[in-house]
Amino acid sequence: MGTLQIEALGTSFTIQAKEDSEYLKELLEHYQNTVKKIEKTTGLKENLKISILAGIFIADEYLKEHEKLLKTNPDLAKVDMNKVEEMTLGMINSLDKIL
Numbered sequence: 001m002g003t004l005q006i007e008a009l010g011t012s013f014t015i016q017a018k019e020d021s022e023y024l025k026e027l028l029e030h031y032q033n034t035v036k037k038i039e040k041t042t043g044l045k046e047n048l049k050i051s052i053l054a055g056i057f058i059a060d061e062y063l064k065e066h067e068k069l070l071k072t073n074p075d076l077a078k079v080d081m082n083k084v085e086e087m088t089l090g091m092i093n094s095l096d097k098i099l
Contacts, residue, residue, distance in 0.1 A: 009047040013098055034058055
């Protein structure tokens, strides 16, 4: 189990997750880099809009990589999406409790 102190877009809080701390740091770094790119390219200053765009950009990255992976390995399409959705909702629920 890892912990991570998050300081981003004018807010600060700590989370705990099943993943190790190094992995959580990598996630935060990727998110922060995405936020910086959005701020630089769009000139936005509103944290909520920046945060939403960062989420969309990262979801886009994920979906593109997922599609590439499915093309190279069709058996992955058999992954139980209900389990994936359950895990995602669990993470969102944990974040809601923290915030």
